[in-house]
Amino acid sequence: MTQFASVSLASSAINTTPSAIPGSPNDNYSRLLAPITVGKKRFRNRAIMGSMHTGLEDDPANAPKLAAYFAERAQGGAAAVVTGGYSPNQLGVLSPYAQPFNNHEMVQAHKQVTAAVHEHGSLAFLQLLHAGRYAFHMESVSASATQAPISPFPSRALSDEEVAQTVQDFANAAKLAAQAGYDGVQIMGSEGYLINQFLSSRTNQRDDRWGQQRSLFALEVARAVRKAVPADFLVDFRMSMLELVEEGQTQTEILELARGLEEAGVDMLSTGIGWHEAQVPTVITSVPRAAFSWATARVKKHVNIPVISSNRINTPEVAEQVLAGTWDDTGVETDFVSMARPWLADPEFINRVQAGHANQINHCIACNQSCLDHVFENKRTTCLVNPRAGYETQLTLQPINGGHVGAGEPAGKAYPEKAAPKAAVIGGGVAGLFGAEALAKRGYSVEVFEAADTVGGQFRLAMQIPGKEEFHYSLQSVLARLDAQNVKITASTPMTAHEAFAAGFDEVVIATGVRPRIPEIPGIEQAMAGEFDVDVITYAELLSGAKQAGDKVAIAGAGGIGFDVAEYLVEAPASADITAEPTPATINEWESAWGVSRRADLPGNLERPHPPRAQREITMLQRKPSPQGLGLNRTTGWVHRISVAAAGVKQFSGVAYMKIDNDGLHLNVPVNDAAKTSKAIRKAQKAGDKAKVAELEDDLKNNRTDTVLDVDTIVLCTGQESVIEADFESLTEDQRSRVHVIGGADVAAELDAARAIRQAVELAAELKR
Numbered sequence: 111m112t113q114f115a116s117v118s119l120a121s122s123a124i125n126t127t128p129s130a131i132p133g134s135p136n137d138n139y140s141r142l143l144a145p146i147t148v149g150k151k152r153f154r155n156r157a158i159m160g161s162m163h164t165g166l167e168d169d170p171a172n173a174p175k176l177a178a179y180f181a182e183r184a185q186g187g188a189a190a191v192v193t194g195g196y197s198p199n200q201l202g203v204l205s206p207y208a209q210p211f212n213n214h215e216m217v218q219a220h221k222q223v224t225a226a227v228h229e230h231g232s233l234a235f236l237q238l239l240h241a242g243r244y245a246f247h248m249e250s251v252s253a254s255a256t257q258a259p260i261s262p263f264p265s266r267a268l269s270d271e272e273v274a275q276t277v278q279d280f281a282n283a284a285k286l287a288a289q290a291g292y293d294g295v296q297i298m299g300s301e302g303y304l305i306n307q308f309l310s311s312r313t314n315q316r317d318d319r320w321g322q323q324r325s326l327f328a329l330e331v332a333r334a335v336r337k338a339v340p341a342d343f344l345v346d347f348r349m350s351m352l353e354l355v356e357e358g359q360t361q362t363e364i365l366e367l368a369r370g371l372e373e374a375g376v377d378m379l380s381t382g383i384g385w386h387e388a389q390v391p392t393v394i395t396s397v398p399r400a401a402f403s404w405a406t407a408r409v410k411k412h413v414n415i416p417v418i419s420s421n422r423i424n425t426p427e428v429a430e431q432v433l434a435g436t437w438d439d440t441g442v443e444t445d446f447v448s449m450a451r452p453w454l455a456d457p458e459f460i461n462r463v464q465a466g467h468a469n470q471i472n473h474c475i476a477c478n479q480s481c482l483d484h485v486f487e488n489k490r491t492t493c494l495v496n497p498r499a500g501y502e503t504q505l506t507l508q509p510i511n512g513g514h515v516g517a518g519e520p521a522g523k524a525y526p527e528k529a530a531p532k533a534a535v536i537g538g539g540v541a542g543l544f545g546a547e548a549l550a551k552r553g554y555s556v557e558v559f560e561a562a563d564t565v566g567g568q569f570r571l572a573m574q575i576p577g578k579e580e581f582h583y584s585l586q587s588v589l590a591r592l593d594a595q596n597v598k599i600t601a602s603t604p605m606t607a608h609e610a611f612a613a614g615f616d617e618v619v620i621a622t623g624v625r626p627r628i629p630e631i632p633g634i635e636q637a638m639a640g641e642f643d644v645d646v647i648t649y650a651e652l653l654s655g656a657k658q659a660g661d662k663v664a665i666a667g668a669g670g671i672g673f674d675v676a677e678y679l680v681e682a683p684a685s686a687d688i689t690a691e692p693t694p695a696t697i698n699e700w701e702s703a704w705g706v707s708r709r710a711d712l713p714g715n716l717e718r719p720h721p722p723r724a725q726r727e728i729t730m731l732q733r734k735p736s737p738q739g740l741g742l743n744r745t746t747g748w749v750h751r752i753s754v755a756a757a758g759v760k761q762f763s764g765v766a767y768m769k770i771d772n773d774g775l776h777l778n779v780p781v782n783d784a785a786k787t788s789k790a791i792r793k794a795q796k797a798g799d800k801a802k803v804a805e806l807e808d809d810l811k812n813n814r815t816d817t818v819l820d821v822d823t824i825v826l827c828t829g830q831e832s833v834i835e836a837d838f839e840s841l842t843e844d845q846r847s848r849v850h851v852i853g854g855a856d857v858a859a860e861l862d863a864a865r866a867i868r869q870a871v872e873l874a875a876e877l878k879r
């Protein structure tokens with residue numbers, strides 16, 4: 111595994127705002143941990159678990175799972191939890207299978223949720239969300255008859271009576287929420303859902319009272335809800351503080367709405383940023399932390415009720431500074447921070463802060479891979495770094511032999527050292543590290559052996575990609591937790607299963623990961639041996655700093671790693687030392703790249719973007735004729751596709767690699783743009799035009815030409831192969847039953863960290879001794 115050898119953990123701390131480094135000894139969380147009373151409700155601190163759809167909402171039968179999910183977060187110190195969105199009526203449900211919050215069955219089911227949350231000292235809010243034109247069904251409605259660019263369903267305009275009825279439906283749902291034991295509701299007025307659709311001229315073209323005053327619907331909903339609920343019941347309104355879509359509200363309109371909502375009796379204002387159809391990312395890793403705290407601070411200056419900041423707040427340090435108004439120099443104190451995904455990643459977020467172990471917080475890397483992506487794929491939400499999220503009742507880490515082992519406690523506490531069964535984890539990538547943690551939690555005495563001189567595997571490479579620097583913190587935190595659990599990590603020590611058993615281990619987990627696949631192309635071996643003017647290097651050699659790319663680069667393979675490498679090469683100047691520590695973009699740089707303006711009068715706060723342009727020639731290649739990047743993750747892939755195209759990276763699909771020599775990379779390529787042709791094929795297939803399909807397919811196959819790509823470097827991003835050196839032959843049958851292969855070592859194809867970590871934790875949960 112030479113690809114990791116040249117980077118050491120110590121040399122990889124990233125440059126960011128110095129006070130944002132988690133767990134530094136001078137951390138002071140006095141604002142974050144300070145209690146506050148709003149109306150008659152006391153919040154024990156300022157950390158709210160924000161709303162996140164889990165997929166458990168849609169069926170009341172899932173209430174016990176939902177209760178367990180929220181109970182863990184309440185137990186972990188959240189001041190309040192906010193449920194996923196519930197529609198106040200049938201038209202507003204997100205999916206055709208979802209139930210609205212308008213019936214007795216829902217009230218009864220949710221009493222379990224509120225009781226579980228209250229038992230652990232937290233407050234519970236129900237989010238009321240009418241999807242409007244984001245409803246994924248045929249009955250979709252909106253302010254006007256429009257179709258969202260992200261929805262296959264056109265929506266019809268609600269009639270005047272229907273709008274008035276919808277207002278009453280919100281009030282009724284809030285009343286039922288109070289009966290179910292909730293402490294408050296959060297009215298979802300942002301992210302492009304129905305209320306937001308009424309607020310913006312983009313989607314509200316009505317000429318009746320609801321269009322003449324676009325804020326009327328939002329204000330009427332707020333007034334009706336306030337009137338319908340008990341006096342001590344809290345009404346939180348999540349307003350769109352920054353629209354990020356064309357014809358979105360201006361800041362001036364937003365501030366006016368905030369004042370109107372306060373007058374309407376709203377107790378708190380939560381932050382929503384960007385519509386779901388916005389072409390500006392708002393939550394993924396490449397968005398700088400707390401990049402929108404300035405927008406919340408602006409609203410705070412104009413109202414006298416508490417405001418709640420959100421988006422890309424994922425450490426207590428950032429939270430503390432946002433609350434203090436020292437983040438992004440807003441100078442305005444805000445009252446709460448709402449974090450959603452960080453609570454998925456670590457249900458013990460606040461407990462760890464209070465215990466002085468902030469550096470152990472399981473760090474949300476804002477990848478969206480197992481949470482938001484799952485929402486859009488109609489799967490249950492979970493978390494890449496915490497596969498137990500959403501599966502609290504199913505994936506449990508029971509102490510072995512009836513011992514008691516709590517999260518974060520040293521393994522030795524449950525077992526006298528010599529009595530604990532011993533597990534060797536061979537391979538210190540993320541599967542190995544998270545698996546070791548789960549085993550230690552169960553009470554195993556665990557040791558990790560890594561052949562390279564440092565651990566981290568693919569995460570160590572990923573953190574070199576611009577916008578993925580935070581993978582570093584994920585690694586640091588799992589290492590801190592392993593340290594607290596007395597898990598020993600031994601680097602530079604290759605180990606076999608046979609050796610592990612000889613050393614007295616009871617269980618052996620093989621987590622040796624993957625190595626880059628070297629495709630069979632004539633001349634590739636000579637090029638890799640340095641015999642040609644063209645260098646062929648693997649993505650691992652490039653990202654680890656072992657080798658460098660020149661001025662004219664071909665990227666072979668346009669999967670997730672091909673795109674990562676393209677973005678890496680765009681940002682890293684050709685002559686610079688690419689082993690230097692990565693530096694995330696500042697908020698100002700990021701705003702300029704994506705065209706986000708802070709001007710008060712600009713609809714949607716959008717202006718012309720200035721994305722970074724590649725300072726060298728980069729060409730991405732793939733054999734499939736389809737457009738590149740189609741397989742990237744659902745909610746983040748579009749960001750990578752836009753970034754790479756905007757940087758001027760050339761893309762060729764449908765290529766055949768012929769040979770490599772001193773002239774460069776010889777290709778056989780379709781004469782016409784393969785990506786366009788394959789799009790046309792799909793269109794003709796949909797239209798049932800078989801003759802057109804045959805004609806286009808023939809063009810792709812037979813209308814081709816040879817060409818030579820004049821490059822000095824070819825970076826191989828052509829997939830991976832498993833690394834598995836286990837000598838199973840020399841093991842006894844009993845030993846073989848105690849060897850467990852996980853992660854990329856098990857299956858390299860389409861490896862992703864979510865699968866690897868889940869497999870590791872499931873293995874740890876299932877091991878019986």
Ligand code: NAP
Pocket residue numbers: 627629630666667668669670671672673674731732733734741742743746747750827828829830859860861862
């Ligand atoms: P991948 O997505 O499967 O891409 C591998 C690429 O190599 C494909 O473009 C494939 O396309 C090409 N390829 C495969 N075998 C080849 C061969 N023998 N010769 C030439 N080309 C070959 O895998 P990856 O990029 O290595 O990523 C690994 C995993 O990490 C994937 O599951 C990926 O989803 C995940 N990941 C995702 C992201 C993200 O979403 N941003 C980022 C990094 C990694 P052709 O065969 O058509 O050329």
Ligand code: SF4
Pocket residue numbers: 451452454455473474475476477478479480481482492493494495496
């Ligand atoms: Fe965060 Fe990724 Fe987990 Fe979602 S899946 S909570 S983004 S780490």
